[in-house]
Amino acid sequence: MVDKKIGGAGLRGQVAGETALCTVGQEGSGLTYRGYDISDLADHAEFEEVAYLLQYGKLPNRSEYDNYLSRLKSKRCLPVELKEVLEKIPTNSHPMDVMRTGVSVLGNLEEEASFSEQDDHIERMVAALPGIICYWYQFCYHGRRIETDSDESSIGAHFLAMLTGKSVNPLFAKAMHASLILYAEHEFNASTFAARVCASTLSDIHSCVTAAIGTLRGPLHGGANEAAMAMIEKFRDPDDAEQSLMGMLARKEKIMGFGHAVYRESDPRNAVIKKWSDKLADEYGDRSLFEISQRCEEVMWREKKLFCNADFFHASAYHFMGIPTPLFTPIFVMSRVTGWTAHVKEQRANNRIIRPSAEYTGPNLQTYQPIEERD
Numbered sequence: 001m002v003d004k005k006i007g008g009a010g011l012r013g014q015v016a017g018e019t020a021l022c023t024v025g026q027e028g029s030g031l032t033y034r035g036y037d038i039s040d041l042a043d044h045a046e047f048e049e050v051a052y053l054l055q056y057g058k059l060p061n062r063s064e065y066d067n068y069l070s071r072l073k074s075k076r077c078l079p080v081e082l083k084e085v086l087e088k089i090p091t092n093s094h095p096m097d098v099m100r101t102g103v104s105v106l107g108n109l110e111e112e113a114s115f116s117e118q119d120d121h122i123e124r125m126v127a128a129l130p131g132i133i134c135y136w137y138q139f140c141y142h143g144r145r146i147e148t149d150s151d152e153s154s155i156g157a158h159f160l161a162m163l164t165g166k167s168v169n170p171l172f173a174k175a176m177h178a179s180l181i182l183y184a185e186h187e188f189n190a191s192t193f194a195a196r197v198c199a200s201t202l203s204d205i206h207s208c209v210t211a212a213i214g215t216l217r218g219p220l221h222g223g224a225n226e227a228a229m230a231m232i233e234k235f236r237d238p239d240d241a242e243q244s245l246m247g248m249l250a251r252k253e254k255i256m257g258f259g260h261a262v263y264r265e266s267d268p269r270n271a272v273i274k275k276w277s278d279k280l281a282d283e284y285g286d287r288s289l290f291e292i293s294q295r296c297e298e299v300m301w302r303e304k305k306l307f308c309n310a311d312f313f314h315a316s317a318y319h320f321m322g323i324p325t326p327l328f329t330p331i332f333v334m335s336r337v338t339g340w341t342a343h344v345k346e347q348r349a350n351n352r353i354i355r356p357s358a359e360y361t362g363p364n365l366q367t368y369q370p371i372e373e374r375d
């Protein structure tokens with residue numbers, strides 16, 4: 001087992017509140033959502049069942065599920081004012097900034113006037129986020145104004161349909177269910193904690209999600225899937241990957257998609273997404289990126305005892321489905337929004353403003369000097 005320092009910087013290992021949503025690494029490497037094992041959910045459930053579980057506390061029965069799906073489907077279309085804003089965002093903007101702005105504008109147009117409306121606004125965001133990113137992407141990159149509705153009932157397939165304009169490969173639709181399930185919830189990770197801090201001030205739901213998106217954007221958190229892709233696509237073959245990684249490690253560079261703040265020896269999501277990447281490589285007809293990724297995994301474990309986190313094999317899996325790299329982290333948002341907002345509801349239900357203390361390391365008491373007398 002890899003020794004992990006707990007405590008100190010980054011609030012590591014400190015309990016900062018209670019949750020009934022998720023356990024992370026409780027038996028070293030496990031992950032459960034409301035008591036259900038992640039591998040079970042990813043192998044058998046659809047993403048929207050898991051979204052419902054997080055939001056409403058139980059897996060839906062058939063009629064609850066059908067109603068939920070049809071509510072989400074009815075909330076996909078974007079207001080014209082939001083589309084106008086999206087059209088003005090420059091092509092070279094980061095898609096995560098587009099997501100953040102999209103949610104913020106939605107909050108201006110459809111304000112959460114009271115917490116009793118929270119479920120309605122949450123469903124609206126879950127339904128509209130794929131349209132926000134695809135509308136902007138298609139307009140900016142291809143000059144097309146797309147419909148933000150589709151015949152697809154699931155969020156993953158709906159996203160792919162808007163992205164490609166074609167009917168969706170059923171294998172890809174299944175892979176998206178698994179991927180979105182894996183990303184949906186992860187206890188007090190940085191972006192969820194940001195959402196809870198915002199919620200603890202009794203702010204509105206759109207502000208909570210905006211704070212979370214900004215926090216997920218960084219390469220040490222959700223941005224790692226894109227950063228991992230940028231790295232592996234430079235490697236010519238597995239031997240080149242091994243040689244390059246050895247150089248990066250010697251230079252003490254961070255290898256994106258490896259390591260985790262909580263897990264000690266593996267991330268339980270990796271086995272699931274790796275299996276999908278393997279299957280999708282066959283469908284893609286070229287296994288080289290999968291083999292490169294596998295070699296990275298071997299080298300990182302052999303050299304540093306560092307394991308792939310949820311992000312690493314997501315890079316190749318998304319690539320095999322034809323998803324452009326800059327849209328990788330926005331997919332994470334489409335999923336994690338369900339976890340973030342479940343946490344906001346939990347925080348609101350038992351709130352005290354989150355306000356920790358700091359250990360002061362600055363100077364002792366100073367005497368104020370008029371500006372003319374200062375050196």
Ligand SMILES: CC(=O)SCCNC(=O)CCNC(=O)[C@H](O)C(C)(C)COP(=O)(O)OP(=O)(O)OC[C@H]1O[C@@H](n2cnc3c(N)ncnc32)[C@H](O)[C@@H]1OP(=O)(O)O
Pocket residue numbers: 004005219220221222224253254255256257258259260261262306309310311
């Ligand atoms: C969905 C998610 O958000 S999962 C995380 C996605 N992020 C990444 O993949 C970015 C790469 N990984 C990292 O930067 C880190 O592993 C984090 C941010 C995920 C966790 O950070 P920490 O909890 O501080 O890491 P941890 O305490 O395990 O680090 C132990 C040592 O391993 C090193 N290390 C950890 N991860 C990596 C890595 N990916 N590459 C190289 N070295 C690493 C650290 O630098 C540290 O070395 P040091 O003691 O000499 O400073």
Ligand SMILES: O=C([O-])CC(=O)C(=O)O
Pocket residue numbers: 183185186188189190221261262309310
């Ligand atoms: O939990 C964390 O620190 C990072 C995270 O969000 C995840 O792994 O899904």
